[in-house]
Amino acid sequence: MLQGYLRADGRKGVRNVLVVAYLVECAHHVAREIAAPFRGEGVHLIGFPGCYPNAYALGMMEKLCTHPNVGAALLVSLGCEGFDKRRLARAIEASGRPVHTTGIQDTGGTRRTIAAGREWIERTLPDIARQQPVPMGIDELTVGTICGGSDATSGLTANPAMGVAFDLLIADGAKTIFEETGELIGMEHLMAARAANPALGDELKRSVAKAATYYATLGYASFAPGNADGGLTTIEEKSLGAYAKSGQSTIDGIVKPGIAPPRKGLYLLDVVPDGEVRFGFPNINDNAEIAELIACGSQVILFSTGRGSVVGSAIAPVIKVCANPDTFKRMEDDMDVDAGRILEGRATLPEVGREIYDLVQRVGSGEPTKSETLGHQEFILTYKSFEPLGPACLPV
C-alpha cells in the first residue's frame, strides 16, 4: 500500500509540493529568488518563458499547478506579459489549493516582490504540511516512462526491464504512459498490432508518421551524437530500444500533453505538435517530455539512461534506471537501479523489472529518489500547438 495526499478532485499525490511559477522569463529571476531559501522544503520552481499567449502552455500550466503532487501555487507575473494569469489562478483556486499571484510591477519591483513572495510561502508551507497522507492503491497511480542519453545497452537492459515493471503495474490497475513518437519511428507496425482495436492501430501509425514528417522538415531525427557514440546506428535502432519501455501489454489509447489517461492500462503520449511545423523541435530535451508526462497526471517518472543522464524534475520524483554497467560504476550516486547487471549475468530481466516495480511503490510512499536527494528539479516548457484528440484515440 502506498501513501498519498488526497486532493479535492479525488486524485492522490505522492508528494506535497508548493510550486512557484513564473509566467514570463522577465519574472524568472524574481521567482527563483523567492524559492531559493526553501531549498529542500518541497518548494519547486516552474514557469513559461514566452511573452505571447499559447493555449498549449496555458493548459500545461493549469494541469501542472493542479497536479496531485502539488499542494499550493505561487504565481509570479511581471505584469504586462500575455499569459492569462487570472484564468490560471481561477483554475488553481477551483481545485481547492491555496494560490496567490504576485505582480512585480504592481508590488514595486524586484526586492519587494521577493519579500512578499517569501512571506506568502512561509505562511502557506505550514498549512499544506498539516495534510496527512492516506493509504493509496497502485490503481491510483499514473506512471510515465522516458529514456534519455540512450546507448546500445538501453534497449537490452533498462528499457525492457521498465517494460516488465509497466506490465506488473498495469496488472495492478495503474495507468501507464510511454512517449516520444519521434523515437518510435520504425516501430509503428509492431505498435499498431498491439492496439486495443484496429482504428487505434491506424491512429498509432498516423502519430508516428506525423513525427517522421515533422523531424524530416527540421532536418534531424530525435537522435543525439552521443547515441551514435553509444553504438546506436540509426533512429530505427534507437526506437527499437525505446519501444521496449512499453512492455507487452495491450495499448489502450493515445493521449496528448495535459490529457490524463481515462482508465487503467497503457497509453502512448503523442508529443509532436499538429499542423504545420511552427515552433521548432517537438521536444527540445528530455525535461520537456517529462513535464508533459507529469501534465498527463504521472505522479512518478521512470527514466532509463545508458550514457548517464542526471536530470530529475520539478513536481514528480524521477527514478533513474541505468542500462550500462560501466556508466553505473562511474555515476552510481545518480542512479536508483543498476539494470546493467543483466548484461553482466548478475540479474535477470524479470528480477530487475520486479525491483523497479517495488521501487515505484516505495517512492510512491515517500522514499526520495537519487535525483530528488541531489536537488534536481529541472523544468522546461516552450511553445507548441495541438488539435483535439481524434475519436479513435481513446476507445471505450
Place this chain on the structure above:
Amino acid sequence: MASSDRPAPAVMRLSPADNVAVALRPLKAGESVMLDDVAITIGRNIAVGHKLAARTIEKGEIILKYSCPIGTATYRIAAGEYVHTHNVASNYLPTYTLPR
C-alpha cells in the same frame, strides 16, 4: 552458481533472424568469438552493446536486430566486422554525428 567449462558468451544474437549480433563485453580486433557454435573473427575493437555482422551482409541488405529492420547496409559487410554508421544508413532520417 554452477561451474561451467564454457566461458561467458562474448556476443549474442538477439533473435534467430538477425544478421547482426551485439557485444556483451569489449571485443578486441583479431580475437575469435563463438556465435551459435560458429567461430567468427572480430574485425576491429567493438565496445559493449555495439554490433557486429553475424554473417556476410550484402550492400543494400536490410539490417535486422531483434527481428526488426534498423537500417540498410551501404557497403558489403564481412562476418565479424563492426556494424555502425560507416556502413549502415537509416531508412527514415539521417543519423547526425559530431565532426571528429
